[in-house]
Amino acid sequence: LHIDEAGICPGLGIKQLLRALDQVKTEVPITCSHVSSMGLLRPKQLQYLSERLAHHQVSVVALPLTNGWLLGRKDKETPIMRPLAPIKQLQNAGVIVAMGCDNVQDPWFPLGNLDPISLMSVAMPLTQLAPWQRLGLSPFTTSASSLMGLNWDGMIYPGCPADFVLLDANSWSEALSTLP
Secondary structure, eight states, X not given: OEEOOSSSSTTHHHHHHHHHHHHSOOOSOEEEEEOGGGGGSOXXXXXXXXXXXXXXXXXXXXXXXXXXXXXXXXXXXXXXXXXXXXXXXXXXXXXXXXXXXXXXXXXXXXXOOSOHHHHHHHHHHHHOOOTXXXXXXXXXXXXXXXXTTOSSOSOOOTTSOOOOOOOSOSSHHHHHHSOO
């Protein structure tokens, strides 16, 4: 569900979705994209809605590049506050959060390029997620795998698929600051 991609009416779409899920049980997995207006909620409201999303097993795909580019825009002003999905708060409540970029060189985000390393690099300063921490890396790896229902969770262990991306770098900082 494309929901709450706005800088107004914080969490209104999520609140409506949760009301519906309280009344209608579903076995269909639900994933919400954007949820950027939730970032404007007060901490207690945000925690409450995040816990309810976790209870209903609703997943989230955060799209910080698009939202950082589009939301909070004012003519002849640099935006000081931009609504972004509250990734860490959602994760802490138990919501599976994956990271994406839903625009590829289009009017909504002209810099999208389908490169996951570029996405990580540009998203880091916006979201303050660090890939050298488990919850900072999971939106790009294990959470994305789980959200899509893939058989392999992206973890490396004996017997797992040999699907790798090899980066010529000695650290995450080096990998994300060097063009692939």
